Amino acid sequence: MKPVKVGLLGLGTVGTGVVRIVEGHQEDLSSQVGSPIVIEKVAVKNLDKKRSIEIDRSKLTEDPWEVIRDPEIDVIVEVMGGIAGTKEYILEALDRGKHIVTANKDLMALYGSEILAKALEKQCDVFYEASVAGGIPIIRTLIEGFSSDRIMKIMGIVNGTTNYILSKMSQEGASYEDVLIEAQELGYAEADPTSDVEGLDAARKMAILGTLGFRTNVELQDVQVRGISSVSKEDIQYAKRLGYEMKLLGIADRQDDEFSISVQPTMVKKSHPIAAVNGVFNAVYVYGEAVGETMFYGAGAGEMPTATSVVADLVAVVKNLKLGVNGLKAIVPYKPKKLKNDEQISFKNFLLLQVSDKAGVLAQITQVFAEYEVSLESVVQSPNADTPDAEIMIVTHNASKASMDQVLHHFEGLDVIRRVKSVYRVEG
């Protein structure tokens, strides 16, 4: 049977994995789709780079346009990353009627709706399973597995670097700075770790998951983001004492048709299944109105896990190609976007306060919470041996973000409070 020809943009970590799987599993793949899948042309940065796989040099080019414009090529697999050139390549490929598989979360978070609209116009497929949570088929699960349900909440550990750092800090009592250096040495964190540690990478993935889960067009600027660089050893020890693990969680939740979406270090009750997800692993917890609690766990990055998702998408594209139904199953968000306001956003909070160690302080502080109708789940006061101050740990019940902002604003004018040391969202 006539082989399906694939053009590959990028031959870095994931691209190499894609070649390995397509060649190594050729028999399994062609049994499923009914014809061989051939990698016809590969755009690389440097023709002369040494590679860990054998690849026919005549297939390589340094010009991505040569791949895009090759009329023989049916499907473009984009694993080069980045946004600037990539967007043009993909739009041009769609214009030429080529189907797209991409692992590019940045592109899909920023220009997903434009790309999907073009694909719909050209009746082409755009699949992007690998853009979120590497090897975990979470996009398929949201689109197909839960097509019948109303997703009310998605909580994701969708960045392996930060989960590695927080897990190590928790397990070894180490500081953020020390673990970051170690993660950089091990290749788990980049030389410039900003995008990971400040939560931007996670925010992009959450925008994609939110769009699919809520069937509305969630944009990157809708995601409220706070990273982990200010999380201290002490915060994590306090969390553990109270029975929580600190995790960088992406949280998308909705009530009726209003949703909120955020990424922040969060104290998660140890009994919650996502609290046990450690190291570079990812997990996505999904709560559906009908299905209830579910969780999906696996490798969030790495050559082979990510390539598994890319090639699974490729199989889906090729099956559609054989059936002549590409582009007909695209999911276009159809619900109007309604963001929750600060009165509607509500969750539990942990606060660590440094206060004057004298009688009546606790009464003053609890009075502030009462004034803004924030009720408290627990309050623990302990003297600090090194200073004349005391420390108070507070966990609130669910409170609106608006009320909590008022409480914190009020605290600024309160003499007995020396410092609000930490504030974290609490889940589970």
Next chain:
Amino acid sequence: MKPVKVGLLGLGTVGTGVVRIVEGHQEDLSSQVGSPIVIEKVAVKNLDKKRSIEIDRSKLTEDPWEVIRDPEIDVIVEVMGGIAGTKEYILEALDRGKHIVTANKDLMALYGSEILAKALEKQCDVFYEASVAGGIPIIRTLIEGFSSDRIMKIMGIVNGTTNYILSKMSQEGASYEDVLIEAQELGYAEADPTSDVEGLDAARKMAILGTLGFRTNVELQDVQVRGISSVSKEDIQYAKRLGYEMKLLGIADRQDDEFSISVQPTMVKKSHPIAAVNGVFNAVYVYGEAVGETMFYGAGAGEMPTATSVVADLVAVVKNLKLGVNGLKAIVPYKPKKLKNDEQISFKNFLLLQVSDKAGVLAQITQVFAEYEVSLESVVQSPNADTPDAEIMIVTHNASKASMDQVLHHFEGLDVIRRVKSVYRVEG
């Protein structure tokens, strides 16, 4: 747009959930598939039964054939369960060109290949996501999410009743008999619990997962089954002391093209993600050559979780109907079946022996393991206060089933061994 008409066989727990979702989520569903989905006719056991949902009485019939033979009906949703009549209904519906969604694990485990062959012949869809692990979209994941990978191992907690019983025994130190009665009172176990507690229900689900994971026709008789009725309070306490949780695990694994598949109470290392799955929850752990470790967690049964999967399948069938591609994506196992023999099946074992408390016993016993080349990971001997005997706990390294059988056979003739109290597979 012309509505899609659905015939429902069965209006018990799951059927009721299906009606709730199809009616309650009508707007979401029709936005996805492009036309309304209407439940046209419902076969029930008793027209006069009181129901928790409103349903137009004129849609009900006590004769399933009336539903099957209705020329207006496009899709049959079978949630009545059982095998005898059900098989005929489904084959006849396929003959009439109707597509099938079923939640019937018994039917798919026993007659799946016959039903899928008929579907292929008639170009009809047969989807059965709800037949395994209720609301967890594990069948989709194996067929599509991991289409590119080579699945090497599947471990599943796929029976909620037994997981509830073992979790309770572990958490409360209760006996099997007491917890079973409690589970029956709560409706988690049936009056005749045999199918659950003896592992037959789990075996059926594992046959389905094995077929999909290994792309070969795994039959029910290929699954070696042992239930939980002989698991004692003591066994679970020993397991915990050594850092294990007792779980009824379905395990399918392969090396090259040979596979083995079994269901048995298994001691799972506490650090393994599946060890933390408690109560009536289900989870399926999948190890793929490329993707590595993954796990999927959620409700394994219940009205709404199971109905979520049924209606997700219904959405998929209706999308295919609109595209005119039903029956073209059926997965037919294409690999020849090769079962491992007892020399090839290999795993770690836990043994609890009651022995004479005298010098040299341990040497005699370890000598037997050495003779059959079974190496040991740990041996713990402790006197038993109540008797003149001692107890020995042994955990082996990986050992072939053939060797272990020889060891156990040899033990029968060994005077110093009073009794082999327990033998369990060990994982994680």
